[in-house]
Amino acid sequence: MKKIIIREEFCLGCRLCEVHCATAHSESKNIIKTFKSVQGRPLSALVFEEQGYTTFALQCRHCKDAPCIESCLTSAMYKDKHGTVLHDSEKCVGCWMCIMACPFGVIKPDLKEKKVGSKCDFCTGREKPACVEHCPNQAILLKEI
Amino acid sequence: MRHVIIGYSVAAISAIKSIREIDKTSEITVLTNESSVYSRPLISYFLAGKVKKDKLSFIPETFEKEMKITVKWNTAVVKINPAAKTVITSKKEKLKYDRLLISTGGTPIKPPIAGYADVSQEFSPLLNWTRWRS
Numbered sequence: 001m002k003k004i005i006i007r008e009e010f011c012l013g014c015r016l017c018e019v020h021c022a023t024a025h026s027e028s029k030n031i032i033k034t035f036k037s038v039q040g041r042p043l044s045a046l047v048f049e050e051q052g053y054t055t056f057a058l059q060c061r062h063c064k065d066a067p068c069i070e071s072c073l074t075s076a077m078y079k080d081k082h083g084t085v086l087h088d089s090e091k092c093v094g095c096w097m098c099i100m101a102c103p104f105g106v107i108k109p110d111l112k113e114k115k116v117g118s119k120c121d122f123c124t125g126r127e128k129p130a131c132v133e134h135c136p137n138q139a140i141l142l143k144e145i
Numbered sequence: 146m147r148h149v150i151i152g153y154s155v156a157a158i159s160a161i162k163s164i165r166e167i168d169k170t171s172e173i174t175v176l177t178n179e180s181s182v183y184s185r186p187l188i189s190y191f192l193a194g195k196v197k198k199d200k201l202s203f204i205p206e207t208f209e210k211e212m213k214i215t216v217k218w219n220t221a222v223v224k225i226n227p228a229a230k231t232v233i234t235s236k237k238e239k240l241k242y243d244r245l246l247i248s249t250g251g252t253p254i255k256p257p258i259a260g261y262a263d264v265s266q267e268f269s270p271l272l273n274w275t276r277w278r279s
Contacts, residue, residue: 074184074187
């Protein structure tokens with residue numbers, strides 16, 4: 001299975017990963033339309049970590065024994081046949097147990113809809129995840145493990 | 146070892162998974178008065194029409210086969226005889242067990258609200274609220 005590898009020593013902290021992640025998951029798939037829409041700035045499915053000079057992007061690790069799936073009351077969080085942890089928002093009741101259980105803190109709540117707001121879906125349908133594709137310094141890589 | 150589990154929801158499913166972690170061969174029989182597995186928190190979503198019936202389950206379709214369990218649907222337990230270690234089902238069946246787990250869940254309270262008595266029908270089992278929706 002392919003995994004996203006983070007190399008924080010190469011991260012410049014430009015946050016383009018966040019911008020392109022949000023764009024890739026938007027309706028328009030256009031940066032300007034995504035960020036200047038009436039709904040306001042969308043949530044990206046990755047978490048940008050920053051402390052002092054150390055920065056890096058953290059995405060869902062798609063754990064083998066994912067605690068978010070184990071804690072989901074309705075199986076809205078599930079694993080597909082490729083081992084990707086996905087989220088079905090139709091089934092989500094917004095209990096946010098997945099957010100509590102995630103050891104990486106990469107699931108974000110949607111405070112308005114009271115559901116899970118964003119969660120890395122490994123950019124299903126794209127050849128390469130948007131964060132990997134648009135990282136200018138190869139701080140985020142896709143590797144077969 | 147023969148395990149008999151009464152009720153088939155979260156507690157029963159967790160118990161089945163835990164038994165299978167340490168014991169792959171024991172016989173597990175599940176007795177339930179319902180006809181499907183469904184997630185309780187989705188009840189209100191189903192009533193509101195936000196979720197379809199086929200999305201109510203929270204276990205994979207292959208769960209029974211994977212866990213090697215026998216599920217007897219629409220089968221309530223009418224009597225437990227702890228001395229003889231047997232249970233008697235609504236279908237007049239007598240089942241022997243070595244270990245019995247009663248995981249039937251709770252009964253929802255009926256709050257004392259005026260007019261509530263007219264509609265005081267619990268939302269589970271599933272049969273009830275399918276009727277409610279229609």
